Amino acid sequence: IAESGTAGLAFGQGNTYDPVLCPGGVANVKGTFNALCSYPAVGVEASNRDLKAVESINSTVGFIFEPFKQFSVSVDWYYIKLLNDIISASSAGGFYVDSIELVRGPAAKLPVCLNTVTTGTCTQALETTPVGYPAYTLIPYVNAGETKTSGFDVDLQSQWDLGAFGGLKAKLDYTIIQQYELIANNTLFNLVGTHGPQSISGDTGNPRQRAVASLTWDQGPVSSTISVNYQSSFSIVDPSSGYNTCLQALQGRSPSAYGSALSSSVTTLPAAWNSYCAVQHFTSVNWYGSYQANDHLQIHGSIQNLFNSQPPVDLQTYGGGAELAYSTLDQDGAVGRLFIVGATYKF
Numbered sequence: 001i002a003e004s005g006t007a008g009l010a011f012g013q014g015n016t017y018d019p020v021l022c023p024g025g026v027a028n029v030k031g032t033f034n035a036l037c038s039y040p041a042v043g044v045e046a047s048n049r050d051l052k053a054v055e056s057i058n059s060t061v062g063f064i065f066e067p068f069k070q071f072s073v074s075v076d077w078y079y080i081k082l083l084n085d086i087i088s089a090s091s092a093g094g095f096y097v098d099s100i101e102l103v104r105g106p107a108a109k110l111p112v113c114l115n116t117v118t119t120g121t122c123t124q125a126l127e128t129t130p131v132g133y134p135a136y137t138l139i140p141y142v143n144a145g146e147t148k149t150s151g152f153d154v155d156l157q158s159q160w161d162l163g164a165f166g167g168l169k170a171k172l173d174y175t176i177i178q179q180y181e182l183i184a185n186n187t188l189f190n191l192v193g194t195h196g197p198q199s200i201s202g203d204t205g206n207p208r209q210r211a212v213a214s215l216t217w218d219q220g221p222v223s224s225t226i227s228v229n230y231q232s233s234f235s236i237v238d239p240s241s242g243y244n245t246c247l248q249a250l251q252g253r254s255p256s257a258y259g260s261a262l263s264s265s266v267t268t269l270p271a272a273w274n275s276y277c278a279v280q281h282f283t284s285v286n287w288y289g290s291y292q293a294n295d296h297l298q299i300h301g302s303i304q305n306l307f308n309s310q311p312p313v314d315l316q317t318y319g320g321g322a323e324l325a326y327s328t329l330d331q332d333g334a335v336g337r338l339f340i341v342g343a344t345y346k347f
Helices: 246-250 271-276 331-335
Strands: 008-016 039-046 055-068 071-083 086-088 101-104 109-113 124-128 134-143 146-161 167-184 187-190 209-219 222-231 282-292 297-304 338-345
Touching: 246 271, 282 331
Parallel strands: 039 134
Antiparallel strands: 008 039, 055 071, 071 146, 086 134, 101 134, 109 124, 146 167, 167 187, 167 209, 209 222, 222 282, 282 297, 297 338
16 A cells, blocks of 8 residues: 555655756856755655556475474475565666656755855855755655565474473574575566665665574473574675675765765775675574463563674664664664563453
């Protein structure tokens, strides 16, 4: 409904220039309105009534192996193909850039350069802009060609009876992505282990492997679970957005809120930036415990990110915010060690 109805999501695009009122983003040129050589632009992800419905083809094959009662393993292979996949016009390597439109409001009176200077500031006078003042950039949803993804899900479970000491349950869920392909205008982008596609889930990235392992001990009214969460590293390049090299992905980025950005004029990646070419793997440990006081009352608590693991640096994502350069897949690392205590009472 949001993609094909009447809707829109506004967001800050960062600073940009007006291609008419400040051609090329070059200030202090005769006829240029300097105020629009770098201004905070607003983007609107807009609906599109001409969208075709997405169609999907799905296949799953799997088996469960239980050699004895206390242990089982299941393996599933999945394949998903989406046709007429709906993406943002800003994605897929700029193939749909013709769909993007700068929407203007009324003309405005602004200082304009009366002469061209190479140093200092030009002589300016108030004039009415020949075109409307930029209001927002309209970035509609469009239909891409297709998306294909496949991989394996593995599930291992085991349990042991410890007699008077209670019982143990162990579980491992592991996923590996074999294929993640986006096809747009007959061009195929292989995105497994990359940062693409940026239009999906807040630009979180596409790690090849993820796993969750847990061990639960139950003894009467007491239960305790320790779980380990893992995701593999992935490159910050995103071929579907035109970032085919680490240098392209990092240009204009800053390694911290107070560091300097890598200039777009740099042609060779400085060695000091090599560590930012990949979002490193991340592992966090969580603990959960509960006590069933009676049939009505349960007391429970948890510690997320038990060892206060720090999230990996991610200079490509927009999901973390301009001054929060961490992987948005790793919220536990960004929040840090977190204690939660609660109680549940049933009437």
